Amino acid sequence: MKKYQTIEDTIGATPLVRLQRIPGDAGEPRGNVILAKLEGNNPAGSVKDRAASSMIRQAEARGEIKPGDTLIEATSGNTGIALAMTAAVRGYKMILIMPDNLSVERRASMTAYGAELILTPAKEGGMEYARDLADKMQADGKGKVLDQFANADNPLAHIETTGPELWQQTDGQITHFVSAMGTTGTIMGVGQYLRSKNSAIQVVGAQPAEGSQIPGIRKWPEAYQPKIYQPKQVDQFELISQDEAETMARRLAAEEGIFGGISSAGALVAATRVAAQVSNATIVFIVCDRGDRYLSTGVFN
Known part of the structure; x- marks a missing residue:
């Protein structure tokens, strides 16, 4: 076939x-x-599709995650959309944390792919606040943070x-x-x-x-x-x-x-x-x- x-x-x-x-x-x-x-x-509409696929595939290959696991990421939009798509394809639950002052199109795209979206108040620190919350959720055992900001599999894609x-x-x-x-x-x-x-x-x-x-x-x-x-x-x-x-x-x-x-x-x-x-x-x-x-x-x- x-x-x-x-x-x-x-x-x-x-x-x-x-x-x-x-x-x-x-x-x-x-x-x-x-x-x-x-x-x-790219299929989810941005350059971040490359990094999202790379981060999930490489973590899988190292045995750090497996389908069915929950992934967490702080995002300003494009990485979150790309991760939501890749998670849908590969069978992961996706929690995305995003400042509430970013466009409604980005929010809708994430949830369309089945991701859970947590909006954080931009007045309390925007992306910095979102990144801190993602780390806290991981520490509380709610999922694994892929961390696009520190993950070598992000530039590796490029x-x-x-x-x-x-x-x-x-x-x-x-x-x-x-x-x-x-x-x-x-x-x-x-x-x-x-x-x-x-x-x-x-x-x-x-x-x-x-x-x-x-x-x-x-x-x-x-x-x-x-x-x-x-x-x-x-x-x-x-x-x-x-x-x-x-x-x-x-x-x-x-x-x-x-x-x-x-x-x-x-x-x-x-x-x-x-x-x-x-x-x-x-x-x-x-x-x-x-x-x-x-x-x-x-x-x-």
Whole structure:
């Protein structure tokens, strides 16, 4: 009998497409090309599908978890949705803890996959509070925390899949890799792989400017810095304002036909800044999720 794929088998191998209008004078006139990696094409809609599948599969392989167990994770949205999907496929109970100021689309997506959702008051600490609660629930024996912030299987997903895809899709011509920074799994994993192929490749991280709140882009307090994060692996940091990211999200959809999320647009802002400083470069940025995940926020109105 023919062996067919499961939904989990369709994670990865996402398209890489060229921007045509937004680069402007920083693009073709300078010999530059800006390419978008469309991670919203993953089955649960974001780049986090890769890490979620990796964390669960690797923990299974080590004998740390088995189908029927309860998994717990603090999330700002995309990782939670991806874990809820993977848990549904592989037979786990999933408890997700999320600040209550994040979009209703994210909440609905998690519960659609059968996850139990616990909302925490954003005014009491947002993601930091959610992470502390996840650790307490694990200590109380209510399940196992996968901990995307400290779990080496998060960047491993990008060392094994995203990085090799970008190298192959650009025929090894990539010169700059640009990514929003949240848990930092994507930028750490992809950066490590690409540098193993060409040490001259520049890794650029998008972080929020002071006072900006951009879903998926964080600058963590020292006590909550992700353990997987190695600052020296990022060559350049670009501070992105909330207004810049939201404006670029609208432009990306209206001018390029790419309906991406706000953090994706923040990464593009960083990519255009890089393009304005260099010549004859192949610049890749991650479109980490889809814009329809943010419709209720009014950003696209």
